[in-house]
Amino acid sequence: MMSIQLFSPTFRIEECLAEIRECLEKGWTGLGFKTVEFEDRWKAYTGFENAHFLNSATVGLSLAFKILKMENKWVDGDEVISTPLTFVSSNHAIVYEGLNVVFADVDEYLCLDPLNIEKKITTKTKAVLFVGMGGNVGQYEKIVQLCKRYNLKLVLDAAHMSGTRLNGEIPGKEADAVVYSFQAVKNLPTADSGMICFKEKKHDEICRKLSWLGINKDTYSRTTDKGAYKWKYDVEYVGYKYHGNSIMAGIALVQLKYLDQDNAYRRQLAKWYDDGFNNVKDRIKTVAVADGCESSSHLYVIEVNNRDQLLLALNESDIFPGVHYRDNTEYKMYAYAQNTCPNAHRLSDRILSLPLHLKMTKHDVCYICQQVIKYCN
Template sequence: MIPVFKPSYDEREINALREIFKLGWIGLGPKTKEFEDKFSEFIGVKHSIGVNSCTAALHLALTILNIEGSEVITSPMTFVSSNHAILYSKATPVFADIQQDTLNIDPNSVKKLITNKTKAILVVHYGGHSCDMDEIMNIATSKGIVVIEDCAHGCGGSYKKRMLGSIGNIGCFSFHAVKNLACGDGGMITLNDDKWAKKLRSLRWLGIDKDTWSRNEIDKKYSWYYTVEEIGYKCHMNDIMAVLGLVQLEKLEYTNRRRKEITRIYNKEFASIHWLKTPIEKAGIDSANHNYVVKIAKDKRDAFTEYLASKDISTSVHYFPNHLYDVYKPYYRKLPVAESVWKEIVTLPLYPDMTDSDISKVINTVKEFSVKI
C-alpha cells in the first residue's frame, strides 16, 4: 500500500539517537537548546521554544495573550488541535470562511468578523501554502490584534521571501511523524518578543524558572534549587525529539525540494483531466508542499478513493470543517465555501521517499479511473 504520508529517515537519524543514548541525557537538555538556536537562525527570529507538539505551541501562544473571554478569528479548514487550543484558553473561536483556491483563511471574511472582543487571528498555512499575510497583517495591525501563524504544514515555506513563522507575532510548528520536519512528535514556538519568550520557557516547564539542564550546567553548586513563579504546563521538548530535529533540519531543503518536484510531476500529468483540479501556488509564495490535495466533482469522490484503495493507494480528506463537529456547534456560522469545497477534496500520496515507480502508479491509476468514468 502506498501511504499518504511517510517520514524520510535514514542512518543519520539512527546515528544521532545512538549518540544521545550513549551520553545518557535524553530529557530537556543541550540538544534541545542547539535545535532551538538553529531553528531560530533558519526561520529568522530571535527566539524558538521547543515543546512536545504544535497543539502545545498553540495553547501556550494563546495563553500568554491572556485571551480568556476574548474572541479568536480562525480557520475551519485545519486539524482540530488548532481550534481546541482556543477552547483550552477559554476563548471563543470565531470561524472565518476560506478561499476556494488555496483553502486558506479569507481576509475578506476576517474583516467582517472583527469586534471589540477580537484579540487574535489564528491563520493556518494550509498544505504549506502561505495565507495572504500582507492582508492579514494590515487588518491586524490596524486594530491592535495579535497574529498567530499555525505553521504545522509550513516548515520551510515562505511568503514574499519571508519564512513562514516569522511574519506574524508568533509562529507555531509541528514536528509530528508525518510533517515536513518529522521528530515523531514535537513542536516549536517562534517569535521576537523577549518578554513573551521568557514567559513561554517558564510555562512549558510547569512555571519553573530553570530547567534541569540549566541548573546542572550553570548552578552546579546549587543544582537542586529552583523557584516556581507561576502555574505552567508539562509540555517541553526533549533531546530525543531534538536530535531527530537537527538531522531533519539539515535535510529539509532537499526533502522539500523533492516534495515540490513530485507536485510538479502530478500537476503536469493531471492537467488534462477535466474533472480534477490540481493545487495552485500563487506568485510570491514558495509552498512547503506538505500535502497534495486535488478537487474532484462531489459525485465522483467516493468512487475515486475506493478505486485507488483497490489498487493499494491510500488517500485521505484534509479536512472536515471544524465548525461542523458537534463540539463546535455553539460556534457555528454559515461558511459557504468551506461547507462546499470540503466535499470535493482528496489528498493523494506525497512524501520525499516516494519512488518513481510509486509516483507512476498513482498517476496511472488516476488516469485509469478517468477512462472508467
C-alpha cells in the same frame, strides 16, 4: 506494485542513531543538551530571534494563546478568528484557554480569506489564527495588514510550513507567535515534537517557564550552574510538562540538514502531479500555490465531484489518499458555527489529498494520476 500510502516518513537512520547514541552515552535524554542545540539551529535557519522546542505543535498553540491572553489581559469569552478547514487541534488550542473560536471562510488556497475575516471582526475579537494549509501561504500578507489595521494579534499555525518561503524569506517575523510541527509524518519528522517562535523575548521567557511546570530555572541550566544553590529555584506559575527532549531534538537536528533538499523533491512530485492533471482541469481541480510562495509541499490536494467514491476506488487500486480536512463546524462541539463558512463546507466534501512523500517516484505519480482520471471519468 506495492501500496502507495498517503505519508511515509524518511529518516537518515544511521545519523539519527548517532545523535541518539550521544544522548544515551552522555546520560542526558531530556530537556537541554540537544534541545538547546536544535533551538539554535532553528533560529539560524529561520531567522527568528526566539525558538523554544516543545513536545508537540498542539501545546505550542495552547501556550501561544495562554501567554497572549495573560499578557494582553484578555478575558474568557474573547474571540479568535480561525479556519474551519484544519486539524481540530488548531481550534482546540483556542478553546483550552477559555477563548471563543469564530470561524471565517477559506479562499482558493484553502487558507483564511481576508475579506471574510474582516466581516467577522467584533469588539471582542483579539487575534487571528492563520493556518498555512499544505505549506501554502495563501493571502498571508493581506492578513498581516488586516491584523495591523485592527490591532489584532496574529498566530501562525505553521504545522505544514517547515521550509516554506515567501518571496525568498521564511514567513512569520510579522506574527506574534509561529508554531511548527515535527510530528512523525511532517516534512521535518521526529516521533512527535514542535517549536514555538515568539516575536517578543519576554513571551519566550514566560513560555519556557510555563512549559516546565512554572519553574524559573530548568534542569539543564541548574546542572551547568556550579554554585551551591543550583537546587534552589522558584515556581512562578502553574505550568505544564510541555517541553521537548533531547532524543527528539537529536533526530530533528539530522532532519533539518536535509529539509530544503527534501522539500525540493516534494515540489518536484507536485509538479509531476500538475503535469498529469494538466489536460483534465474541467474535472479535476488542483489547489494552486500562492504567488511568491515556495511551498514545503506537505500536501497535494485536488478537488473532485465524487470524492468519497473516488477515495474508495483508489483504495481498491492500492492507493491510500486522505482528506485535509473535514469542516470543523461539522463536529459537535463547533456545530454552533454551521453554515457560517459555505466555501469551506463545500470544499470539505470535495477535496482529496494524494500521496506525497520522499519514497515516491515519477512512476508512482503517473500511476496515481492515471487511476484518478480513470475513476473520475
